[in-house]
Amino acid sequence: MFTQYDPETAALTSELRDQFDAFIAGAWDADELASHQTHKLREVLTYVRAHSPFYRAKLAEFSDAEISALRSDDLSSLPFTAKGDLRTAQLDILSRPVSDAWIFYETTGTTGAATPCPRTNEDTIHNNTVLTAYYRDILAAHGDKQVIGVSGPTELHATGDTFGDVCRNLGHAVAKMWPYSPVIGFDRALEVMRLLPVTGLFCTPGMAMRLAQKASEAGLDPRKDFALDILMLTGELMSPSLLENIGALWGAEARNALYASQEASVLAADTSDGSLRTAPLINLYEVIDPDTRNPVEPDSAGVRYGELVVTNLYTGAKPLIRYRTGDMVRMTDAGPGAAVPAPALAAVGRVRDRLLLNGHLVNGYDLEDLLLRRFRAYQDYQITITRDDLGKDLLSLTLKADPDSQRSGIEQAVEECRDVLDTHVSVGFGNPGPITSTGAMVSWKAARVVDLRTESSAEHTSAEHIAATRA
The missing domain is CATH 3.30.300.30 (ANL, C-terminal domain)
Incomplete structure (x- = not known):
């Protein structure tokens, strides 16, 4: 694999794999996690001030001594980064030139200027390690002879590359097929799903329902004429009611697989206990009131409800500091029996x-x-x-x-x-x-x-x- 041709990248892959394995197994206590997050926060802040024109100006009032003294629970002293900042700053938000990345992505630009989202090897390894570690048990429950379809866009978009790489890590074959592409189309996508057959599918909830529609229009029964065991759904709002309906349509297990964005990458992923869980080894999370911008306290059930703010803890192409996602979430601390000892997160809409x-x-x-x-x-x-x-x-x-x-x-x-x-x-x-x-x-x-x-x-x-x- 590629990492074997790059000793530095190979070493990072091994280090992160071991860290995530230990963390999921419960070998990290609260003090060790806080120490890790504090060290990474200081490292990232120093990095973006040195390399990102946007953050050099944004963090100009902070001295080196102040940055070196910051702890992971001191985030409120730092300024927010908003979506508008990304649209205005464009390439100035980056901490590395695009030529240092292995691939270039960008946001869709359908509701504003597209923003650049290049990714270095470091970006990809950090984020794909989360998905590989969290998905391992989920996909293993369906056996080791799987063919996984990925029905998402590939042009300037991370979907196909990300899920393809994660499935490769886990030993599963992948078929990338975007039904809206003129090269594929829905008829051919359905034909490929039956021919291989595809046993798992990464797609949006809307795509899962659209494929069921097209199958029915072709005289096929999604439950009987396809071999899907599992649908890993992402990219759109997805309530429990909609999730259960999609599973019933296909006669398959349907899961809310991922909460992520092109800008901030992986923020939470599905685990075997059925919850989306955060990735505290690579991100810091805050929940704020979107109007006052103040931190939200847990309610009587231990749930924090508000806008999610995230800070990346790795020095890739575009680390973001206190990025306001614009998404409302419910976040609950991990309890006994959690598959991963990290807070559960439900994204409930913009x-x-x-x-x-x-x-x-x-x-x-x-x-x-x-x-x-x-x-x-x-x-x-x-x-x-x-x-x-x-x-x-x-x-x-x-x-x-x-x-x-x-x-x-x-x-x-x-x-x-x-x-x-x-x-x-x-x-x-x-x-x-x-x-x-x-x-x-x-x-x-x-x-x-x-x-x-x-x-x-x-x-x-x-x-x-x-x-x-x-x-």
Whole structure:
């Protein structure tokens, strides 16, 4: 493999593998983890001040002595990095020139200027070690003779490379197939899935449902005519209700595999206990109130709910300091029996995607979970919001499904929505169209919600444009 031709990279691979194995086995106590994080934080801060034009200016007021004295719990003294900073700074955010990277990626640029995301060997090894260590037991449960499909974009995007490398580490064959590519298309992707056969699939929730739709249109039964054992889903908002439905559609185990971004890389990954867990060996995490920017305290159940802020703890192409992800999360400390001794994290939607319904501020994760929990075997869905003459907000849920198979859930869905959100929901059946496939490119709200109370947003316009090219 490549690392054997680069002694420094080979040594880093071995070091990280051993560290993660020991950490997962519980060999690191709290003091050892804090010491590791403090050492890495100081190293990264020194590194970005020396090499990144953006951070050289951003951290100019801090002396070398102050940086050397910082601890991992002193993050609040450092300035935030916002998405707007990345768009404005562009290449100045980097701590290494692109020529030092092994590959160049960038964000999609559908809702703003694309931002550069090159990755060095160090970046890739740190992040892929997390996934390799966390996924090992999950995939091993399905045997060692697997062919894993990866249905995600590959041009200037990390999906195919990342999951391909991780599956290679774990000894599984990989077939990279992007159904929206004119070279592949849905028909050929489905043919390859049956031919090999593909036993596992990395894709978005929207792609999993779109493939099920296309299979049904071709006269195939996703449950009977395919050999899928496991779906590793990522890239979009995914509530438990939607996850269970996708598993039922394919007759396979469906898991929420990853929380990550092109900008900040791997932030949390699925573990064998069914929870997304953070990667504290390579990142520091904060949860803040998105309005006040103050740290959020755990509630009575030990859950911190707010916007996630992350600091990378490795010196790659673009370490980020106190990066505001713009995502709302629920974070809970690891308890007894956790597969990995790291906090569990549930990403529940973007800060700006929250919806105000009759006085209730609700995130996308909770709204989706509430509306869909009584339905199964649907192949797509969309939510429409209107307001009546009395100023009352109303919801309409459209399902792509056989109406007769869903009737029993309608009454319960209406009652639960009224009880939780004081909002009436009506349920109808139809085909929302290709706009619902754009969530990973734009946002859950732009792809899944038609809010007739407000003017169309720039994100919704972008989603419509992407959808038109896919129709």
